[in-house]
Amino acid sequence: MDPFDLGPHAGFIIACYFITISVVAGLIAWVVLDRRQLNKALNELEEQGIKRARGNQAQS
Amino acid sequence: MAIWDYANPTRFMRLADRILPWLIGICVIAFAIGLYKSFFMAPEDYQQGDTVRIMFIHVPAAWLAMMCYSVMALSSIGTLVWKHPLADVSAKCAALIGAAFTFISLVTGSLWGKPMWGTYWVWDARLTSVLVLFIMYLGLMALWRTMEDPIKAGKAAAVLTLVGALNLPIIKFSVDWWNTLHQPASVMRLDGPTIHPDMLVPLLVMAFAFSVLFFVLHLRAMQNEVLRRRVRTMRQKAAASARPAAATATTQPAE
Amino acid sequence: MTGWAKALFLRELRIAVRIGGxxxxxxxxxxxxxxxxxFGVGPDLNLLARIGPAFLWIGALLATLLGLDRLFQADREDGALDLILMSGRSLELVVLVKCLAHWMATGLPLVLAAPVLAIFLNLEPLAIGAVTLTLLVGTPALTLIGAIGASLTVTLRRGGLLMAVLVVPLAIPVLIFGVSSADAAIHDPVPFMTPFLIMCALSLIAAVVGPLASAVALRFAAD
Incomplete structure (x- = not known):
């Protein structure tokens, strides 16, 4: 059995895996880039000398 | 109660940081095993041929689409009943991930349907229910986006999520009814106990891998959301303290 | 009906009839x-008779959705909603009464118009009766389910479209059973009573869940 021969419907299978991988990659990129940006903003704010609110849930 | 120890976001952040490397490791290993098994070990199905390999991502994605909604429903109970401060964070983050997996399951389902049914879309009971679920995810996300105050948005979304959770079984039931009434062309179904063990093992491994992937993404997204709210409060503080001395603090980008 | 509920009902009805119509x-x-x-599907009378009940239902659903965004918004704008919240009456009952009045003002006219419109769609007398009956039972459910969406989007300035998006998935079961009981009356693949009774049950469920959920949402929107 040749695992790289996907039969007559190879296009559909590859398209499926491709779409899934791109969506998951998009989610991962969203999480990572978001984190980076937020850390940057947090550092900037802390450099300006703004103290982190004690007990963050106070805002609720 | 253990869950209350993590009501403090700082403690939650620390715990998540400790767990995440392990989860990521497990996720990578599970995907490696699952993909290897689904491509090299699983036999071709005698009816579906190689397209059965689509099932190894379609079924886990569909399972995650349901699981995400359950996580959101549980978080919504947490928001409304116990007012747990992390519950609405969890619900908000699960919505986007759930919508993404629902999208994957819809697209892979219709790509599987083209060679199998001869058409991309069949108004089959299950596809239709998933489509309705997808619309509900998108509606919830729209609700989150349009409300500015995250606390109020969280409560509104929690109400809608729970109403949706009550409604989902009814929708499923009525779509099944509607489907049997209109007697579609007899469609092949993959479910049932006759599934071959050589296919079941990779399927379960992939389902496990996808679930771990969900938890990794969810924890990370929740951490981001906590940070985002922290930044928001700090900006508000900065703006409040900058206002009296606006003349001197021109360098501060007060929002 | 207790005094305050009657007063509220009459007030809502009067407002709905006098203002806006x-x-x-x-x-x-x-x-x-x-x-x-x-114009969309062509003037084929047989086809129209076949899909007529479905389109009457979809038309009723859309018309109900259009009117719903004003259910709580007008009261919020002029402050009446805050007064109602402070009055100490059961908010669930208030919502139920408001929905009833709203249905009397907007839903009932749709039900009454349905037989006339059914003639345009070449429905037989039996089908006309069935569609009207199902609309009579089903449109209150649409209003009650829609109340949830209306109360969730009450604080938004342009919530009408979002409300429609939120409500449509929840209204699908009512639509399915409404249309299939009307269809069942015409070319009976199943007895009429089965889907009809399920739709009655859906309306009753909506009468419980709708006021409960939208009262919770209104309380959150207020504080």
Missing amino acids: SGVVGVLFFLAVVTVIP
Whole structure:
């Protein structure tokens, strides 16, 4: 059995895996880039000398 | 109660940081095993041929689409009943991930349907229910986006999520009814106990891998959301303290 | 009916009839939707008779959705909602009464217009009766489910479209059973009573869940 021969419907299978991988990659990129940006903003704010609110849930 | 120890976001952040490397490791290993098994070990199905390999991502994605909604429903109970401060964070983050997996399951389902049914879309009971679920995810996300105050948005979304959770079984039931009434062309179904063990093992491994992937993404997204709210409060503080001395603090980008 | 509920009911009804005349506009919209259908699918009378019940239901659903965004918004704008919240009455009952009045003003005209519009769609007398009966039972459910969406989006300035998106998935079961019981009456693949009774059950569920959920949402929107 040749695992790289996907039969007559190879296009559909590859398209499926491709779409899934791109969506998951998009989610991962969203999480990572978001984190980076937020850390940057947090550092900037802390450099300006703004103290982190004690007990963050106070805002609720 | 253990869950209350993590009501403090700082403690939650620390715990998540400790767990995440392990989860990521497990996720990578599970995907490696699952993909290897689904491509090299699983036999071709005698009816579906190689397209059965689509099932190894379609079924886990569909399972995650349901699981995400359950996580959101549980978080919504947490928001409304116990007012747990992390519950609405969890619900908000699960919505986007759930919508993404629902999208994957819809697209892979219709790509599987083209060679199998001869058409991309069949108004089959299950596809239709998933489509309705997808619309509900998108509606919830729209609700989150349009409300500015995250606390109020969280409560509104929690109400809608729970109403949706009550409604989902009814929708499923009525779509099944509607489907049997209109007697579609007899469609092949993959479910049932006759599934071959050589296919079941990779399927379960992939389902496990996808679930771990969900938890990794969810924890990370929740951490981001906590940070985002922290930044928001700090900006508000900065703006409040900058206002009296606006003349001197021109360098501060007060929002 | 206790005194305050009656007073509230009459107030809502009076406002709905005097200002805006939303019931009349809803019926006009219903008429417009039904008029547009033959332009879409062609004037084939047999086809129209077959899909007629479905389109009457979809038209009623759309017309109900259009009128719903004003259910709580007008009260919020003029402050009446805050007074109601402070009055100490059961908010769930208030919502139920408001929904009833809203249905009397907008839903009932749709039900009454349905037989007339059904003639345009070449429905037989039996089918006309069935559709009207199912609409009579089903439109209150649409209003009650819609109340959830209306109360969730009450704080938003342009919540009407979002409300429709949120409500449509929840209204699918009512639509399915409404249309299939009307169909069952015409060319009986199943007995009429089965889907009809399920739809009655859905209306009753909506009468419980709708007021409960929208009362919770209104309380959150207020504080």
